[in-house]
Amino acid sequence: MSLKIILTGLIILFSIKAYSSERKIKFSFNDKEIIVALEDNRAAESLLKQLPLTLRFEDYSNTEKISYLPEKLDVSQAPDSCTPHTGDLTYYSPWGNLAFFYKDFGYSKGLILLGKIESGMEELKELDKALSVKIERMNK
Template identity: 35%
Template sequence: MDIRVTLDGRPVGATLNGSPASRDFAELLPLALDLTDFHGIERVADLPRKLDTAGAPEPTAAKTGDLAYYAPWGNLALFYQNGPAASADLLILGHLDVGADQLGRARRITITAAP
C-alpha cells in the first residue's frame, strides 16, 4: 500500500505493509503530525484515535526506518535506530526509505494516500 510522506517538507519513499492495522491507519489519512523524540531511538506522535489491532501479525522488533503503532498509548513511532525486542504492543505498519539521520531530526511528518 503506497503512501506519500514528507518529513519537514522533504518527500521520502514510504509504503504500508497491508496489515489490518495499517489499513485502519490509512483510513486516518491525510495526517500532519508534530514529532518528538522518545528514548533516543524513535520519533513519536499521537494519532487522532486508536487503531484496530485485531488480526495483528506475530510481533517483530522494529528496525531503522520502520513506521509503527504502539497500541497502549495509541501513538505513531518512526524508528531511527533499531528498536527493542519484539512486543505484541508494537505493530509495524510499514517502512520509510530514509536515512537514520533525517529520521532522528524530523520534527513534522505529513502522510497522504498515494493516488
C-alpha cells in the same frame, strides 16, 4: 508464447504495480519527504482510512520518533508484537502512537509493524524538528 499468456502476465504486472502504489504513504515536512511501503495488515489499513493527517513528532528514548494519532488503529487480526529495525514504521497499541525507529530495538509486545521506509531514511533524523508533518496516501 500465446497472446493470451502475454496479456495475462501484463494484467498481473499492472495489478501488482497499482496495488503497491496504493500501499505507500508520504510524510512531508520542511521540503523533505519520507516514503513508506505499508504492510498488508488491518492496522495499516486503519491508518490509511485516517489520511490525510497533519501531526507533530517528538524524539523518544533516543531510538524512535513518535506521534499520537487522533484515533486508535484497528489492531484486530494484526500481529500483537514485533522486533523493530531501523526504518520501521510501527504502532504502539497501548499508547496509540506511531513510532518510526531510527535504531534497532528489541522485541516489543503491543508494537505492530505498519511499514518500512522505502526512501528518505536520511530525513528521519529531522522529523521531530518540523512544526508539522503531513501524512498522505501516495497517488495511485
